[in-house]
Amino acid sequence: MKLKMRESFYAVSFWRRLIAYLVDLVVINLVVVLPFNLLFKEKIAINDLGFLINSNPEKLFSIVFTGIIIAILSVAYWALFEYFLSQSLGKMLFGIKVISLRGSLKFSQCLLRNITKFSSLLLLFDCIYMINGNGMRYFDKLSKTKVVGT
Amino acid sequence: MTKKILIAVLILIGLFVVSYASSKLVNISDNRDKIAVIPITGVITIDGGGIGFESQGASSTDIVQYIQEANKNSNVKGILLEINSPGGSAVASKEIADAVKNSKKPVVSWIREVGASGAYWISSSSKLIVADPLSITGSIGVTGSYLEFSDLFEKYGVTYERLVSGKYKDTGSPYKELNDDEKRLLQDKINQIHEVFVDQVAGNRKLNRNEVEKLATGEFYLGKEAYDLGLVDYLGGKDLALNLTKQLAGIKEAELIRYEKKRGIFDIVGGLTAKNFYYMGKGIGSEIKTSSYEIPVRLE
Numbered sequence: 001m002k003l004k005m006r007e008s009f010y011a012v013s014f015w016r017r018l019i020a021y022l023v024d025l026v027v028i029n030l031v032v033v034l035p036f037n038l039l040f041k042e043k044i045a046i047n048d049l050g051f052l053i054n055s056n057p058e059k060l061f062s063i064v065f066t067g068i069i070i071a072i073l074s075v076a077y078w079a080l081f082e083y084f085l086s087q088s089l090g091k092m093l094f095g096i097k098v099i100s101l102r103g104s105l106k107f108s109q110c111l112l113r114n115i116t117k118f119s120s121l122l123l124l125f126d127c128i129y130m131i132n133g134n135g136m137r138y139f140d141k142l143s144k145t146k147v148v149g150t
Numbered sequence: 151m152t153k154k155i156l157i158a159v160l161i162l163i164g165l166f167v168v169s170y171a172s173s174k175l176v177n178i179s180d181n182r183d184k185i186a187v188i189p190i191t192g193v194i195t196i197d198g199g200g201i202g203f204e205s206q207g208a209s210s211t212d213i214v215q216y217i218q219e220a221n222k223n224s225n226v227k228g229i230l231l232e233i234n235s236p237g238g239s240a241v242a243s244k245e246i247a248d249a250v251k252n253s254k255k256p257v258v259s260w261i262r263e264v265g266a267s268g269a270y271w272i273s274s275s276s277k278l279i280v281a282d283p284l285s286i287t288g289s290i291g292v293t294g295s296y297l298e299f300s301d302l303f304e305k306y307g308v309t310y311e312r313l314v315s316g317k318y319k320d321t322g323s324p325y326k327e328l329n330d331d332e333k334r335l336l337q338d339k340i341n342q343i344h345e346v347f348v349d350q351v352a353g354n355r356k357l358n359r360n361e362v363e364k365l366a367t368g369e370f371y372l373g374k375e376a377y378d379l380g381l382v383d384y385l386g387g388k389d390l391a392l393n394l395t396k397q398l399a400g401i402k403e404a405e406l407i408r409y410e411k412k413r414g415i416f417d418i419v420g421g422l423t424a425k426n427f428y429y430m431g432k433g434i435g436s437e438i439k440t441s442s443y444e445i446p447v448r449l450e
Contacts (some may be wrong), residue, residue, distance in 0.1 A: 019408065021197075027162075031162055031165050031166045031169065032165055032166075032169045033169075034169075035166065035169045035173045036169070036172075036173045036176075064170075064177045065176055066176055069169070069172045069176075070169075071363040072166055073168060073169055073172075076165065076366055077161070077165055080161045080164075080165075081158070081161060082158050084161065085154055087222075089158065
């Protein structure tokens with residue numbers, strides 16, 4: 001009879017999760033954002049979104065639509081990786097993964113826990129919950145998931 | 151492990167494909183012909199000036215950049231300068247005039263209320279000038295006038311302690327009277343700038359230099375007078391200016407795109423805050439000292 005060894009998990013520090021997140025941002029920039037950058041033939045030397053909209057008012061809809069698509073695909077990146085592999089590329093690099101606190105990890109849980117990642121500001125507020133010392137973001141708690149080291 | 155890598159690669163490819171397909175759907179860049187409208191409003195300086203809620207003038211740094219951007223944009227076929235400026239610094243005006251001359255796309259100047267002095271210099275560099283019959287233009291000349299307070303200070307017992315290492319170092323100081331030698335020096339500089347201004351206008355407008363010299367008394371001309379003198383090409387407004395730009399560009403229809411920066415509330419507040427912190431650090435007294443020897447040579 002084979003004994004199934006339980007995987008041992010340990011709590012992960014905020015900084016490790018942060019660096020893993022930054023690595024994921026680099027990947028998202030290459031995979032999701034770059035195709036849109038290639039379309040911007042008009043180089044905006046001023047690098048000012050306000051100038052871009054002002055000089056091309058008919059493009060406002062396109063710009064907003066682009067923002068929404070990038071946000072959806074960014075969240076999809078994390079949700080898909082965590083659902084299929086329990087970890088995004090950044091988490092893989094730093095040896096951390098996502099587990100469900102109730103049974104097996106569902107896609108809805110992965111989607112819920114990553115929903116704030118389309119906005120840095122929302123994510124910041126989400127992370128403030130970690131001050132209580134349990135190592136969980138608010139949406140980690142909501143989705144009943146936890147990030148652990150392997 | 152292989153399965154893991156395969157899944158990761160599939161997810162990445164899937165996301166890239168969806169992203170690329172979405173970017174094709176989004177019509178961010180269209181190929182319609184465009185005319186770039188670049189406003190030149192207010193006093194022309196290198197940085198545009200304007201602190202806090204003061205209205206900003208025209209920044210030659212920005213305007214030259216806009217002209218260059220319009221030239222790089224393959225959809226922009228022509229440039230319309232919308233001018234409402236009394237002029238400004240010689241260097242800033244020349245920078246813009248040179249950028250206009252070097253533009254590969256045709257440039258038309260449309261003078262609205264005022265397009266005088268340095269602003270006229272800029273207009274003269276363009277292919278065509280359109281002005282309203284009542285626009286104020288011309289004023290081909292240079293001024294370096296400033297207020298001089300020596301008598302006022304003497305009245306209140308304030309003296310000027312002169313400590314310089316070169317005899318002309320404090321020429322133009324508002325705290326002392328100009329002597330004849332200094333006056334001659336400053337006038338000579340102003341005359342040199344004036345000569346350049348006249349040469350440029352004569353060359354740009356293909357007028358006889360002596361004729362331009364006669365007009366270059368600093369007098370401003372109404373649009374209709376300037377038209378009779380050959381200083382402007384057409385009398386009219388925006389529609390005429392636009393039609394002429396399209397004609398020069400060889401296009402029938404064009405979309406207008408406006409090249410200008412709008413100052414938001416954070417720019418205004420940031421500018422106020424930055425200025426205040428700068429003066430706190432530097433000391434109001436040293437600021438008065440360092441600003442006293444600027445000779446404001448302007449084309450206004």
